[in-house]
Amino acid sequence: MKKIIVEGLKYKYPLAEALALNDVTFHVEQGEFIGIIGKNSAGKSTLCQALVGLVPHFYKGAYGGKVIVDGLEVKNRSIADISLKVGMVFQNPFSQVTGSKMTVYEEIAFGLENIGIPRSEIIDRIDSVLNLLKIEQVKNHNPFDLSGGQMQRMAIASIIAMKPEILVLDEPTSQLDPAGSEEVFQAIQSLSKQGITVILAEHKMEKVAQYCDRVLLLNDGKIVDFATPEKIFSREDLEEQGISAPVYTRVCKALGVKKTGTDEYPVTLEDAEKALRGRVV
C-alpha cells in the first residue's frame, strides 16, 4: 500500500526568489524507513514540512503539485487533521517544548490531551514512550532543565506517544552523543518494524546507511536519486552533491572493493568487513 504519494511538488517560500522544492515526485510504501540526505539548504526540512502540511498551511507561499499522506491530500486538509496521521519531530528540541507544562510527564501528555485520548490510555502511552526513549529518570523534571539530548528524546517521545502512522524526523539526533543517537535510532527502527512509515532527514551518513531501506538524495530542491543506500553511496558524483559517503564506503572505494556479486560498494561496517575479509583471505 502506498503510504505517501508526492507528485510534481513545487514550492516557493513567500518573499523567496528560488523554488525551495522543484518538481519532487516519489512514492513510499507502508512500513518503509526512508532517509532524506543532501547538503544544507537542499530542501530536506521543507520536504519534511510538506508531508505534515506546515508547507503550505503554516508558511503560505506558492504551492503546486500534490502530496497525499495515508489517503489525505495535504493541500485540502488542516494541519490538525494531518497531525493525527503524521507526526513530526523538528531539529531544535528547545523550541519544541510547549512551555505550558511543568514536568516532562505532562509535556508528553500535551499532544494526547489535545487529540482527546482518554485519561487511562494517556498514562499507558506516556509510560511506554518514556521507557522506549529511556527518559523515565527525568519524568518529573522541568522540560527546560533537561540537557539537549534529553530534550531531544522528550521531543521524539511526545510525537511517538500520539501514535502517528507516519513519523517524520528532521535531524532528530543533532544534540545526542554517539551512544544516545544509536539508542534513538534503534527505538525508531523498532517502530518501523511495527509497520510505522518513517521519513528521516539526517546528516549522519553511517546511520542512514545502516538503518534506512531507501535513501532520497536532494540537491537544490530537486530529487537527484531515490534508491537503496548501496546504490546512492556508490554514486561517483557525491562530492558535487555536497555529501560524503559513510566512512566504510570511502575506505572500500579507495581499495576498490565492491560487495560480492554486485556493482555497489558496502555501506555498513558489517558489509565492509565481509567484503574486505573476502578479499584478504
Add this chain to the structure above:
Amino acid sequence: MKSISLYEERASFVHDVDPITKLWYILFAILIPIILPSFTISFLFVGISLVLLLAAQVIRKTIPVFGFVFLILITVVIIQGMFKPENETVLFQIGPLTMYKEGLLYALTITLRVINIIGAFMILILTTKPSDLVESLVRKGMSPRIGYVISSVFQIIPEMMSSMGTIMDAQRARGMETEGNLLVRIKAFLPLLGPVVLGSLINTKERAMALEVRGFNSQVPKTYLYEEKKYRYSRALQIAMLLLTVTALAWRIFL
C-alpha cells in the same frame, strides 16, 4: 529553573480547595464589604483572609507584598488625613501639619479594602499552581488557547531572561563593557535587544509549528492527564458564600 510563580507547595486544607472556589472567595470578599460598608465587616474579612493564609502556612510569603502595598497606603493616609475636603475635627498636630479625624477614618476604610482584596488574591496565588488554575478554567469553558497563553507565560518569561543572560555573557566575552555607571549599562543594554527580540520571534515561530503538529488546533474535545481537582466541601462553600451574599444584599435593602 527559576519560576516567576509565587505558588508555595504545602500540605494544608487551603491547598486542597479547588481553584474555582478560591475565585469565588475573592469575589465574595470584595462584594460583601461593598454591600455592607461597616468597619466590623471589613475587619472580619481581613481577619478571615489572614487566618486562611496562616492555616496555609504561606503568611511569610505575603510580607513583601504587604510591605509594598503599605508603602502606597501610607501616602493615602497622609494625603487623606491632611487634605480631605470634609476634614473638620482636628485629631493631632505635628508642627505645621494637622491630621483630621474624617480623613483618617476614610483612609482606614481604603486601607482595609485594599488589604482585604490583596489578602483574598494572595490565598489564590500562593496556594494554587498556575497550571491547576488554568486547567480548571479551561474545564469550565475557557478557550484552551487563552489557557495556553497564560500558563506558558510562567515558563517562557524566565526562559527569555536566561537567554538574555547568555547573550550578555557572549557579548561580554567579546569585550563589551556591561558594568559601571548608568550610561555604560544603558549602552550595554541596547545591543542586547536585537538578538533577544529576534531570537524570541524565531523561537515563537518554531514553537507555533511544534504546537500545530501536536494537535493544538484540533477540534476534538480535549481530555486531561489529571483528574479534576475536587474538594469535598467546595459545593457547600460556594452555596454558603452565595447565600451570605444574598442575605447581605437583603439586609442592606430592607433593613
